[in-house]
Each structure stands twice: as C-alpha cells, then as structure tokens.
Amino acid sequence: MSRKVLVVDDSLASARQLTKVLGDLGDYQVVGHARNGAEAVKLYKSLSPELVLMDIIMPMMDGIQSLRTLLKIDPAARVIMVSSVGGVGSQAEEALRLGARNVISKPFDLERMRQVLEKAFEAK
Amino acid sequence: MGIQFFGEFLIERWVVTRGQLIEALELQEYRNLKFGELAVRRGFMTPDQVREVNELQRSTDLRFGDLAVAKGMLTPEKAREILTYQKNNYLMLGEALLELGHISEDVLERELAIFQEEQARYRVVEEVAMPEALPAAELLRAAVDLTRKLFLRVAGITVKVAAGRDADGAPEGEFHLSVGVRFTGSPQVQYVLSVSSEIAVEVASRILGQDATRESEEMVEDAVKEFTNLVCGNTAAALAQQGKDVEISPPETLPAVPAPAPGSRLVVFPLHVTEGALDLRFRLEDA
Incomplete structure (x- = not known):
C-alpha cells in the first residue's frame, strides 16, 4: 500500500515535480499540497499523512516555523525538509535540531531520494 | 543534491x-x-x-x-x-x-x-571572462557558471557563455519572461534571467517531468522561477563554502529585461543556445 505524503511548497512547479518524483519511486502517494505553513497545519490535521515533505523557504509561515507548529500538534510527525538553497547549513541544522528526520537538497537524485524516504520510516 | x-x-x-x-x-x-x-x-x-x-x-x-x-x-x-x-x-x-x-x-x-x-560537478570554474574592476566578482562568477551547469543538468540545454561586459542597451532576441533574484551584501546584486518562450517551456517540461506545452502560463512561469531559485540557492551555497554569507530573496517576475539606469551597474553575460534566446544580466546597486 502506498504511503500518504503531504507536500508543502509555495511553488506550484516544485510541488508538481515532487509529486512526479514520488510517483516514479512508487510506494508513495501525494495526498495533499499546501502552499504555506498555515495551510500545511490544516491539511496535516485533515489528511493525517505518514510523511511531510516541506520546503524550507516559504512566504508567510516559513518551513522552520511550520515544522515547529506541526511537531507541536504531533511530536511523532515524520517531516523531511526540502532545500533548494543547498548548503545553507544553519537552517538545515535548526530543522534537524527541531526534529526533522532529514534534509534533502535539490536538484533531486532519484536513488538518493528513495534511500532518504525509506530510512525515514525506519529511523526513530 | x-x-x-x-x-x-x-x-x-x-x-x-x-x-x-x-x-x-x-x-x-x-x-x-x-x-x-x-x-x-x-x-x-x-x-x-x-x-x-x-x-x-x-x-x-x-x-x-x-x-x-x-x-x-x-x-x-x-x-x-x-x-x-x-x-x-x-x-x-x-x-x-x-x-x-x-x-x-x-x-x-x-x-x-x-x-x-x-x-x-558543481565546482566553479574560472573560465568565464569578467569585466574589469567588478565588485562581487566571485558571486557573479559562481552564478554564471552554475547557470550554465544547471541548464544542462536540470533542463538538458547546452549553453555557451560569452565574456561578460557592461550592458549598453536592451538584449537582442525575443524574451517571454524575466525573473530576478536579489542577493544581500555589498553591493546588492540582482540576478536576472530572461528566457524566450521555447526555453521557458523546455525548462518547465524538464522540471515537471512531462511536456509543458499545454501547461498554464502560471505553471510555466513558476517552473522558470524555481529554476532561477535553484541557480541562486546553489550560488549562495558556493559562496558559503568560501566563508561568505549571502541571503537570497524569493524569485520575482520582472516587467521587462532591465536596461542600463543611473545608480547601478548592469553587467551582461551573453548566453548562446541552439534554439530560443537567453539573457543573463546582473544589476549591481550603487556600484
């Protein structure tokens, strides 16, 4: 059975790209797309996804703030941050400290992505 | 990655x-x-x-x-x-x-x-010729080089970069869309990528993973913005590796390809592609 994923990204194109990549991987199904942190919180509550892929940089409530809010609602939320600003260490570090399972950077490498997602379901 | x-x-x-x-x-x-x-x-x-x-x-x-x-x-x-x-x-x-x-x-x-x-694969090469006495030369060199590399890697488009020079007018060719991203620092630099409609659709097709000919204008524009964000984000990362912290603004659509104006220096790097048109320029404030 495929795993339910919520994509949080302000860019329509980027969300579509992620949906395509997850489709290519199989085993994952994007059940919702939120364009900002506030929407993400709402959709998380209504869709109960097993995994959240969240862009770090977004307008309104940014990824870090949204991560904090999501983990407050559900401390066991499985969130992987997506960064198009590779190497911005401090934000990635903050996300990991807060409880993000991992940070993946763009452009995506399919095989690396597969490993990161699989491990997110193994690791505590 | x-x-x-x-x-x-x-x-x-x-x-x-x-x-x-x-x-x-x-x-x-x-x-x-x-x-x-x-x-x-x-x-x-x-x-x-x-x-x-x-x-x-x-x-x-x-x-x-x-x-x-x-x-x-x-x-x-x-x-x-x-x-x-x-x-x-x-x-x-x-x-x-x-x-x-x-x-x-x-x-x-x-x-x-x-x-x-x-x-x-992402190492910045020194081969791009830069105009003389250019402030923020490292940033421009990294951005030009990554534009070329990511066009090939992400969109499958081979781009040849000619020597940079101070812009003296509007670029040649028809441009469908110009997207700008600002870098913080001194001087403030704005990266501006302009693309013809063929290139915009090609970039969108590659990013979306399917033919984007029938996609909405918003989706194509968003894909070009996403590409620009990727180039500038990787440029910021390249500079961070050199110990220079710069931040980037979200990409914005500009009304036209920027022309020379008082109060800023405009540097252009002609980009050559086999089909369509591309223009890359940088506006350096107060330079």
Missing part, C-alpha cells in the same frame, strides 16, 4: 544520525573560535571593538580580520597570527565525528571521496 556541506551529505546518506551530526557541529562550534574571540583572548582587541566590527560586517563583504585592520584596530601582523592559528587548529567536521566515535576512519575516507566526486 546540488552544492552541499559535508554534514548534509552524510545525513542525507544516513551515514550518521541527526543527533550525531548535531553533537559534532556543537563540538566544532566549541573548538573553532571565531576571529574576534581569539583577538580578545590574546588582548589584541577589546570586546567593544569586536562588537563594532561585527556590526560593520553587516554592510560589507570584508572579512572580520581585514575590516579590523582597515579600521586600525589591529596590525596586519597580528591579524595574520590569528588567521594562522585558526587555520592550524581548525577542527573539521569529519575529525569531530571521528573524535566522538560516530564514524570510523575507513567510512570517513570513503564518504569524503564520494562527496568530493559529487561536488566536483
């Missing part, structure tokens, strides 16, 4: 856990003293002077030591002494992980080799 720090690479590959990485980063922070801290410890500068230099750094690209010397707070010899100490005593992330027992020497060696091979 893109440009990454070694720590991000290790965690993305799950070689270390996030807790182990954080512990190693904390050890690095504790051991690798900042220039200002060392200057105070050695009695070369007062804490107030350090604060003043930190404040000044917000509006300049100069490094702490160079700024302190320029302000007459430190002699060049003392600045060199601190730099040498920092260089000789710097604890690398791999060393920190080793010391904490979170990685073995064999694994570290193997991962470093893979990391370096991957990152070599």
Whole structure:
C-alpha cells in the first residue's frame, strides 16, 4: 500500500515535480499540497499523512516555523525538509535540531531520494 | 543534491544520525573560535571593538580580520597570527565525528571521496571572462557558471557563455519572461534571467517531468522561477563554502529585461543556445 505524503511548497512547479518524483519511486502517494505553513497545519490535521515533505523557504509561515507548529500538534510527525538553497547549513541544522528526520537538497537524485524516504520510516 | 556541506551529505546518506551530526557541529562550534574571540583572548582587541566590527560586517563583504585592520584596530601582523592559528587548529567536521566515535576512519575516507566526486560537478570554474574592476566578482562568477551547469543538468540545454561586459542597451532576441533574484551584501546584486518562450517551456517540461506545452502560463512561469531559485540557492551555497554569507530573496517576475539606469551597474553575460534566446544580466546597486 502506498504511503500518504503531504507536500508543502509555495511553488506550484516544485510541488508538481515532487509529486512526479514520488510517483516514479512508487510506494508513495501525494495526498495533499499546501502552499504555506498555515495551510500545511490544516491539511496535516485533515489528511493525517505518514510523511511531510516541506520546503524550507516559504512566504508567510516559513518551513522552520511550520515544522515547529506541526511537531507541536504531533511530536511523532515524520517531516523531511526540502532545500533548494543547498548548503545553507544553519537552517538545515535548526530543522534537524527541531526534529526533522532529514534534509534533502535539490536538484533531486532519484536513488538518493528513495534511500532518504525509506530510512525515514525506519529511523526513530 | 546540488552544492552541499559535508554534514548534509552524510545525513542525507544516513551515514550518521541527526543527533550525531548535531553533537559534532556543537563540538566544532566549541573548538573553532571565531576571529574576534581569539583577538580578545590574546588582548589584541577589546570586546567593544569586536562588537563594532561585527556590526560593520553587516554592510560589507570584508572579512572580520581585514575590516579590523582597515579600521586600525589591529596590525596586519597580528591579524595574520590569528588567521594562522585558526587555520592550524581548525577542527573539521569529519575529525569531530571521528573524535566522538560516530564514524570510523575507513567510512570517513570513503564518504569524503564520494562527496568530493559529487561536488566536483558543481565546482566553479574560472573560465568565464569578467569585466574589469567588478565588485562581487566571485558571486557573479559562481552564478554564471552554475547557470550554465544547471541548464544542462536540470533542463538538458547546452549553453555557451560569452565574456561578460557592461550592458549598453536592451538584449537582442525575443524574451517571454524575466525573473530576478536579489542577493544581500555589498553591493546588492540582482540576478536576472530572461528566457524566450521555447526555453521557458523546455525548462518547465524538464522540471515537471512531462511536456509543458499545454501547461498554464502560471505553471510555466513558476517552473522558470524555481529554476532561477535553484541557480541562486546553489550560488549562495558556493559562496558559503568560501566563508561568505549571502541571503537570497524569493524569485520575482520582472516587467521587462532591465536596461542600463543611473545608480547601478548592469553587467551582461551573453548566453548562446541552439534554439530560443537567453539573457543573463546582473544589476549591481550603487556600484
């Protein structure tokens, strides 16, 4: 059975790209797309996804703030941050400290992505 | 993947856990003293002077030591002494992980080799010819080079870059869309990529993973913005690896390809493609 994923990204194109990549991987199904942190919180509550892929940089409530809010609602939320600003260490570090399972950077490498997602379901 | 720090690479590959990485980063922070801290410890500068230099750094690209010397707070010899100490005593992330027992020497060696091979794809080359007396030359060089590399990698488009020059008017060719991203720093730099409709659709098709000919205008525009964001994000990462912190603004659609205007310098890098038209220019404020 495929795993339910919520994509949080302000860019329509980027969300579509992620949906395509997850489709290519199989085993994952994007059940919702939120364009900002506030929407993400709402959709998380209504869709109960097993995994959240969240862009770090977004307008309104940014990824870090949204991560904090999501983990407050559900401390066991499985969130992987997506960064198009590779190497911005401090934000990635903050996300990991807060409880993000991992940070993946763009452009995506399919095989690396597969490993990161699989491990997110193994690791505590 | 893109440009990454070694720590991000290790965690993305799950070689270390996030807790182990954080512990190693904390050890690095504790051991690798900042220039200002060392200057105070050695009695070369007062804490107030350090604060003043930190404040000044917000509006300049100069490094702490160079700024302190320029302000007459430190002699060049003392600045060199601190730099040498920092260089000789710097604890690398791999060393920190080793010391904490979170990685073995064999694994570290193997991962470093893979990391370096991957990152070599993004290494900025010096071949792009730049106009003379150009401020922020490093930023422009990295951005031009990454534009070329990511066009090939992400969109499958081969781009040839001609020598940069000061723009003297509007570009040749028909452009469908111009997207700008601002970099903080001194001078403030705006990266502007203009694309013809063929290129816009091609970029969108590659990013979306399907033919974008029938996609909405908003989706195509969004894909070009996403591409621009990727180039500029990787440029910021390349600069961060050189120790220069710059931030980028979200990409915005511009009403037209920017033309020369008073109060800023406009530098253009002609980009040649076999089909369609591309223009890359940088606006340098107050330069």
